[in-house]
Amino acid sequence: MKWREAINDYETFLKIERGLLQNSIDSYVYDILRIQKFLNENDIKESPIEISQETVQNFVYQISKELNPRSQARIISGLRNFFDYLVFEKYREANPVDQIESPRLGLKLPDTLSIADIDLIISAIDLNYQFRGVNLGHRNKAILETLYSCGLRVSELTNLKISDLFFEEGFIKVKGKGNKERFVPIGKNTQKLIDIWLDIRKHIDVKQESKDVLFLNYKGNQLTRAMVFTIIKKLVEKVGLQKTVSPHTFRHSFATHLLENGADLRSIQMMLGHESITTTEIYTHIDKSQLNKVINTYHPRK
Template structure:
């Protein structure tokens, strides 16, 4: 009964939204959970017949299954996207998710590195080995450009425009963006490329920038292990992952007064609301600034 709607929704996510495969699978899994619930409760309704009460029962059911609040919120977000598609295709005239409440989530702010801590991490890299030169280029690029881990491991030589200070990044949903790259990152990429000439590059990997000693691109796990090792050497006890460099890049920009739209563009966020988390992150910075410079602030 729901199969044609699922197929149409999948096509919408692929063609209209240009989402990556794993994102599409997640959305379809949300609708699958809804249809499982309808089957178990013997509710024989199509999307246009479901009402707010039905969806509230569904949310209660997934909560009783033991799903976390964040999982519940994500599923509700998936239902909203599905009904957006239904309205576009005239499958429904109303949106029953409009008044559907998601659980209130406490937004946890990620750890951020100070500029001094990033400098300490970079200083802890052993440059006497080829891997050290590569790792320095990786860390400098991650912080300079605010890249996701997947964007780092898939960065290609053909995407570097170092002479004009830009790199072309392929982000989520294969969306492209141009990101400025700093002089320090350019310097260490250039040094790394000179040492990389000794590596025997595997077929198909010739255009990949960061390679392991066997001439293949690095995995996400390998980047994670490199960062963990460097953080330990630098004596930093915060919970740090490769993504922390992206958070730090954005936070330092916002703290410095950068335009939020510009930060959104550089991070490749689809929505400005995702970028707005960094306005919360820098509240402590604002407080410290007031304490330091405002004579009447106690």
């Protein structure tokens, strides 16, 4: 079995069996292509079913000189999954990555915004902004409010459908990782902003494939993830906020603010769509950091 054949089979598995989005599949494949490039550069003629643990170890040693520990760990994990698949399909008898340890990682807490930061960014949106005759200011405000008030991933936001809106019940239906669906509460204020955008959307020449897509560009096509990043980047620059802010920052802020205001971890897990509560537990570390800050600031024996 050649590398291209194995990668194509694996892509199909990730798409059909695991239900991953194309962006996630591309990330997995990119890391596999790195080891294929390593083999070519070192004139190593080992196929995916022949590659040895020693070769993989040499590859890991090479990337350890080029990448930070977190990137190394991601690549090792991706390769382990790839070779697990080959073992599962009986192309190999053993996984050459099984005995290779990932670098130790310190706890990386997600970046968050304060409520004041979020208000500052959203208030900077020009509601009169138009492009090619389409008012995009109200769209942008609805986008940011939806990201923050519902804690969505950017791909979940761009894939949101009009048919996913259940405003009378106070929920939206979200399709997350692995095509798993969940219902997330949506507040009245965010509903109102979306309704304003829907009125504007009626005057756009919507492309057939995007008829049910909620957020569109001025051409009537589905909004891209990259454009959401751009909208946020420009607003952050506009207000002069000295922080790195992405769509995911709004999601992290959503979870952090809920926890700080007394929400239970299980409810936050369900709203974020985390498969395991251990993923959600990272926000308890953020909360503890805030408690340490309070002690160090206000306690007389600090």
